Amino acid sequence: MALAQLKTSSFDIRDSLGYLLAHVRGEWIDAVEKELKPLDLTAAQYIVLLKVGSGSATTPVEICRALQYDTGAMTRLLDRIAAKGLIKRVAHGGDRRCVALELTSDGHQLYPKLLRIVMDMNKRALRGFTKDEIAALERLLKRVALNVAS
Amino acid sequence: MALAQLKTSSFDIRDSLGYLLAHVRGEWIDAVEKELKPLDLTAAQYIVLLKVGSGSATTPVEICRALQYDTGAMTRLLDRIAAKGLIKRVAHGGDRRCVALELTSDGHQLYPKLLRIVMDMNKRALRGFTKDEIAALERLLKRVALNVAS
DNA sequence: TGACAATCGCTGCCTAGGCAGTATCATAGC
DNA sequence: GCTATGATACTGCCTAGGCAGCGATTGTCA
Numbered sequence: 001m002a003l004a005q006l007k008t009s010s011f012d013i014r015d016s017l018g019y020l021l022a023h024v025r026g027e028w029i030d031a032v033e034k035e036l037k038p039l040d041l042t043a044a045q046y047i048v049l050l051k052v053g054s055g056s057a058t059t060p061v062e063i064c065r066a067l068q069y070d071t072g073a074m075t076r077l078l079d080r081i082a083a084k085g086l087i088k089r090v091a092h093g094g095d096r097r098c099v100a101l102e103l104t105s106d107g108h109q110l111y112p113k114l115l116r117i118v119m120d121m122n123k124r125a126l127r128g129f130t131k132d133e134i135a136a137l138e139r140l141l142k143r144v145a146l147n148v149a150s
Numbered sequence: 151m152a153l154a155q156l157k158t159s160s161f162d163i164r165d166s167l168g169y170l171l172a173h174v175r176g177e178w179i180d181a182v183e184k185e186l187k188p189l190d191l192t193a194a195q196y197i198v199l200l201k202v203g204s205g206s207a208t209t210p211v212e213i214c215r216a217l218q219y220d221t222g223a224m225t226r227l228l229d230r231i232a233a234k235g236l237i238k239r240v241a242h243g244g245d246r247r248c249v250a251l252e253l254t255s256d257g258h259q260l261y262p263k264l265l266r267i268v269m270d271m272n273k274r275a276l277r278g279f280t281k282d283e284i285a286a287l288e289r290l291l292k293r294v295a296l297n298v299a300s
Numbered sequence: 301t302g303a304c305a306a307t308c309g310c311t312g313c314c315t316a317g318g319c320a321g322t323a324t325c326a327t328a329g330c
Numbered sequence: 331g332c333t334a335t336g337a338t339a340c341t342g343c344c345t346a347g348g349c350a351g352c353g354a355t356t357g358t359c360a
Binding site for chain 1: 345346347348349350354355356
Binding site: 209210211221222224225226245246247248249 | 337338339340341342
């Protein structure tokens, strides 16, 4: 594989950065879901619990914006998490259109384990990387994101 | 965001490489599907057509292995592409369990356009990158993939 | 203040992937 | 040659996301 030499003449889908990105992301998801299996959680549920537990999102629409997720799908995703007793919808003071999201006591108990998984996954993914390499990877990926979105 | 300083104390999900990967990949998919909209194709269908058209996969199971895709889902995905008249299943000489996949004449006519989209997307994503930067990105991503999968 | 637009969460409908099971076929070992 | 094992494609069943539309609520602006 050689991204720099993408030519029509000798095309292989693996010579695409898009393929490489999808591949790495797929491996990541698989690894996370393997860790989550004992907790009976999917990757989507885990992300939402992290967002709510960390306080970086307090309403459904905030999570949707952060994750580019459909609001209809979010309603049902929250239903499933609520059915597991990990999250609850409470009245939002100030805007009655909004629902405020909170972890239940079970959710609070689970949260540190999820945090541990995030930390371990990142540590594992970046094993053997120097600080400079990590910074370079981050910078390059962000440039790709900007290029693609524009 | 600073991947190198992932700490429990000040957690933000965006400080995760997993999030960054998902984000870039999401932007990529959105951009590709925007290009595919006039052709009435989804990203999944486009990948399959590229695999078959390039000759790097000739049976359903080959595509599944390459893309880590479920065989049941592949059957139905191929059904949808076949319904659009872009692909056909023909007998596989030698192994009667297998189905050989071929582009129809319409599929052959479409293929160059899909190839053009792959090329343009990669060119666009890597706009402003030096050869060294492209090589570095590729190398770093592959190391991440290896780390995560192990 | 009153009309209009925007936002929020939700629902129905459609598409779509993962998993388990099945029938058919190929292959390796005895 | 026969059997056991594995591979291939396919099929239900379940879960799950995208989109359009809805009612309720809020914000905006004349």
